[in-house]
Amino acid sequence: MSGDFDATIYGKVLRAQPTPIAGLSVWDLPVHGDNRGWFKENWQRNKMVAMGMPDFGPVQNNISFNDAPGTTRGIHAEPWDKFVSVATGRIFGAWVDLRDGPTYGAVFTAELDPSRAVFVPRGVGNAFQTLQPGTAYTYLVNDHYSPDAQYTSISLADETAAIDWPIPLDRAQLSAKDRAHPRLAEITPVAPRKTLVVGAGGQLGRALRMAHAGAARVEFAARADIDLTSGSLVDARRWSDYDTIVNAAAYTAVDAAETPEGRATAWATNVAGTTGLARIATEHGITLIHVSSDYVFDGTATRAYTEDDPVAPLSVYGQTKAAADYVVATVPRHYVVRTSWVIGDGRNFVSTMLSLAERGIDPAVVDDQRGRLTFTADLARAIRYLAESSAPYGVYNVTGAGATTTWADVARSTFALAGHDPSRVTGVSTQDYFAKASGPVAPRPGNSELDLAKITGAGFTPANAAAALADYVKRYVEDRASSGG
Template sequence: TVLDPSKAIYVPRGVGNSFQALEDGTAYTYLVNAHWSLEQKKTYTFVNLADPELNIQWPIPLEESERSEADLKHPMLRDAKPMAPRRTMVTGCNGQLGHAIRDYVEEHGLEGFEFNDIDTFDFSDPAQYGRFDWSLYGTIINAGAYTAVDKAETPEGRVLAWKANAQGPALLARVCAEHNITLVHVSSDYVFDGTAELHDEEEAFAPLGVYGQSKAAGDIAVANCPRHYILRSSWVIGEGHNFVKTMMMLSNRVADPGDGLNEVTVVDDQYGRLTFTSDMADAIFHLLDSGAGYGTYDLTGSGRVESWAGIAKAVFDLTNGNGDRVRPISTEEYFRNAKAPVSPRPTYSALDLAKIEATGLDVPDWEKSLKAYVAKELTK
């Protein structure tokens, strides 16, 4: 029966036992008995539920409705358990950046994280990927890398560098592409030759040594993953052995009258900014949480560009006030008597931060971060 043909809603057959819509404040239902014959179903019946003369109870009580076997066995919405969010895997968790990521996760009470290093998941080994159900993961943060720049120039080190920095990221990129996983990967200023005083994300690769070449290859592989973030860093400082801790130790030796060390030489013809791993971890989660566009982002500390010798003087002054005991020296002179292979270094390593700052990230000044870092180390 059509009580108001001008407002009838025509729906295709096969929509189920009932169809309800709301138009101009009037509710309609298309009533079809599941056991009607095909000929009966060809007849559309429209009922104006707003008509007070019909006296139809709506909605139909659940116990009086017609439900399929699947509906009867399905839990009520209040009893249904929501799907758990997809997990996040962190590789290379025992390195400087890995420690910073773990600290961030713990400080912010984040859940669903899995931390692996080479002893539990060697991401450069194709045979190990079958151990995981990748449908459970939504993000992989690759904090692992081979960073022994000079050892990478040896026959043994060259193999290790390419395995960790190129083959591993390529395998991660492939599994992430296959399972719609977001891949976060950390790059290096060593993918450039260092001739430009400031490097942006669009500069072409021109690595000088094996380490830089292997990192560039890894970047190319990761960039082919549809959902990826590449964060390019320089002069990384975090937990474990690093330049700042070495300079603090040398400052203490110079300050000790009985040690016999009066000064240290540090190269003054390489220029850049420090990248603190805590700042890198903040940037990673900022990109993931803000929904920033996928791609490559430069991330170091902000502020002025300085030489290694200038940074060493600052560390000496913050540690013992003896920055005058740092003697600048050229890179050529520093490595003149080296017995082992030495990788060429970029002269300029400063990275352009405009792109990541445009996402709303407030990048800390590396000099302020350095002061806080040294102060914390002095209390240990």
């Protein structure tokens, strides 16, 4: 084999080695040589992702050529991930964790040649010193430079990092800018990427605000801040700063969606708007958490619906939610959270029943639809759990746990819990209930029971629906009493 390289670069197998800095990994690369020179797969997505490398989606390939030994660059932390390797020559690399967290200030060093590379996560300071003439240092990055982004650097001579440079810095070649970087004690640590909740003004959005109370890196956008139908989502944020988007925005006027105007608005919000978020999430490596509905099913099953059952929506609203589910499934990092019979802060079925009970009105309530209530506080808790637990991506059913009921059962329980006679509630069929409706009526699934085995298997325990209803009614009654209502 010809060439000026040490024979030790040949014969390695692809292997990843962890380091004391979280997310920073060293990679042995197979280098194949013969009388013509050598060849290597410098970056091989399928193989490396299978061995644990994040699927970081590089968008740019940079090369730094350094003529003289002792050329030293860094220590720079950028707002992107990068995969660093050597095309020719040899370097001494140094990495310092500049991220806000438990390993802040941790240092790792290693020599790199064409058979060794390093994956450097966002916010970890990167530096190198060339050890041979004519060294070419290459790196793939997964974002483009932006003047609005946070770039953090520390001095190559920082006493806390205490890097033992092979060629002392007083004999190395440094730029004036690198010499002037501040010490570790003088910088602001790199903050983690943020979470954005879209649709934060609705019932679920308000519950998500409470579930993330005190979380500094979570932002909330109501419709006035981000309108999914505006067509300007790309410019709504600097999306590279975000790690997770929770889409709690939706057009939920089920019956109005059956009108020509409502149909157009439902598709614009639930499908076109979600498609815009999905495109952004894919482009920027963001996790997209999307809230779906039992209305994607026709309700004819005689058992609980699983995440793998084929959708068969009956209504326009159900069609838009089913379409959005498939759109979100194209995002590499996604969760589709299917839920049913949602009860939250504000006007809802339970609060309506309580108001009728207080006013002496005896309601007729549908008794041929079955399902479970889902309270927004529990749904928000599940969404946060999925975002933070590293559960496998995909579709998850999330509802209250326990026995299924009908809407009439829920109404009777609500009356009884509030101290009213449950026999005041009369059960009627869906057909009879809507017989005198003045406008379009969307068809409802008769069976809305969603199987919870997958979410419980992922480590989340949904609240019991009956117990959650009792707590809700108790708070309602107490609040009314304290306010004199």
